[in-house]
Amino acid sequence: MIYKLKHHSGETKCFQTGEAIDTIIWALEIAIFSVPETYGDTAVLSNEELIQVLKQICFIEEVKTEKKLFGVEIDMADLWEANCSQADQILLRKESSTMAKLVSLAACAIYEE
Numbered sequence: 001m002i003y004k005l006k007h008h009s010g011e012t013k014c015f016q017t018g019e020a021i022d023t024i025i026w027a028l029e030i031a032i033f034s035v036p037e038t039y040g041d042t043a044v045l046s047n048e049e050l051i052q053v054l055k056q057i058c059f060i061e062e063v064k065t066e067k068k069l070f071g072v073e074i075d076m077a078d079l080w081e082a083n084c085s086q087a088d089q090i091l092l093r094k095e096s097s098t099m100a101k102l103v104s105l106a107a108c109a110i111y112e113e
Helices: 021-039 047-057 076-096 098-112
Strands: 002-006 013-016 072-075
Touching: 002 047, 002 076, 013 047, 021 047, 021 072, 021 076, 021 098, 047 098, 072 076, 076 098
Parallel strands: 002 072
Antiparallel strands: 002 013
């Protein structure tokens, strides 16, 4: 499946993976809420940084594609707004899941770079 990350800042990025959409969304949610939890409310990962996080936890391949040739568009601003009220619950996943901890650590390390 081809995914397109849309972001309010930075270049739109496309990638291909065999991972299910639920896995991708789950990882993105943890990444986008872990960074502001650690570095403050204004800390935001760019699309390039989100791609780097995904590369560390699952097999993805960046692709160049025409706008019409993608399967799933993920609007990062919409994802943030839809889950903002549940951020604490999303971050609790880190305590019960090793994979969630790895996603959070990767997101924070990439943000620090």
